[in-house]
Amino acid sequence: MTIRDLDEAIDLVGRVYCPHRIEPSAPDRRINTVFCVAGATEQAVVHLRYSAPVVVNAGRFPNLLLLMSASSGAARAEQNGNSISWRAGQTVPLSPGRETIFRFDHAFAQNSLRVNVEQLERTCASLLGYPLEKPIAFELCPLPKAFEAVWQDALRVLCTITSSGIALTPTAAESLDNFLLSTILHGHRHNFSEQLERPVPAATPRVVASAKQLFSERAESGTTVAAVARELGVSIRTLQNGFQKVDQTTPSAFLRRSRLDAAHRILTSATDDTSVTDVALRLGFAHVGRFSADYRLAFGEPPAATLRRYRPR
Structure with missing residues (x-):
């Protein structure tokens, strides 16, 4: 939406x-604001642009973590006396x-992810295996170039899901x-990065076997690696190391295969109302195209072909 009243824009943003x-950096307060919020999950994608250069005083930035990507123009931010500048193609x-x-110049437009801070810190604690003793804080600098490309791909997936209008199931x-929060935690330096890089013990074969059983049993009803690790009393990284040691795979890969097997079972017992999209979303696959590609790799045909063959005539 385009907002022509600056005070209204300040309220909405x-x-x-x-x-x-x-x-405004210029005396004229007649500024148009382009503002749009979209979110398929707890993390909201925000598009924001002002038609003139502005200085924004955001105060203490309470409980707000942003990954601010510049799609055009240039910006500068100051936090607690430290400053950083970035331009189109960079994220801070x-x-x-x-x-x-x-300080945004006249051409600056942002596509930012508004991160749920509490959820991010819970994810970090799950990876570490113990509660965080202080709030998470990221280095004030642009994302590394290699990670920037990964991050933009992740944002595109999120925007595609949102624009499709399809409501994700809680599992999806x-x-x-x-995925988003783990990507952030591993992609950019923060005050817990060193702890995340420390070696951790591998889960025992017995714990790995229990995890496999839970993943298989709950593939259809819905679960996550974090939930299973929590239930078994180990950190996500300990479970990851255990899967690597026992089977040279990861918990995420095993869970994904379990979900693909569940999708195959559903499609081979299809009813008139069964659809590939519904099955994918129901089982936690947020990207239907990627689900179809993985299914074809696993079963030698696309899910639509399986559905056609087994749907009642």
Whole structure:
């Protein structure tokens, strides 16, 4: 949407981000704001652009973590006395609890991910296997170039899902959130990066076997690697190391294969109402095209072919 009243724009943007003040860099306050929020999960994608250069005082940035990608123009941010500049094609993580001031030039447009901080910290704690002793804080610098490309692909997937209008099942939404949050935690330096890089013991074969059983039993009803690790009393990384040691695979790969097997069972007992999209989303596959490619690799034919063969005539 385009908002022609600056005070109205400040109010709407403040509801999504945080209360803030905006000062135009030029005397004229007649600024148009292009603003759009979309979210298929707890993490919201925000598109924002002002028609003139502005200075934004966001205060203490309460409980707000942004990965702010510049799709055009250039920006500068100051947090607790540190500053960073970035331009089109770059993304900067902005951590919560810091005095924050932005300076956007006239061409700056952002596609930002508004991260659920509590969920991110729970994910980090699950990876570590113990609670965080302090809030998470990321280095104030652009994402590494290699990770930037990965991050833009992840954002495109999220935007595609949102624009499709298809409501994700809770399992699919949780799986997508886990992917996004884990990607953030491993892709950019923060105050727990060193702890995440420390070696951890591998889960025992018995724990790995229990995890496999839970993944297989719950492939259709819905579960995640984090949930199973929590239930078995180990960290995600300990479970990952156990799967690697026992089977040279990962818990995520095993769970994905279990979901593909469940999809095959559903499609081979199809009813008139069965559809490939419904099956994919029901089983936690957020990207239907990718599900179809994985299914074909596993069973030698696309899921639509299986459905055609077994659907009642």
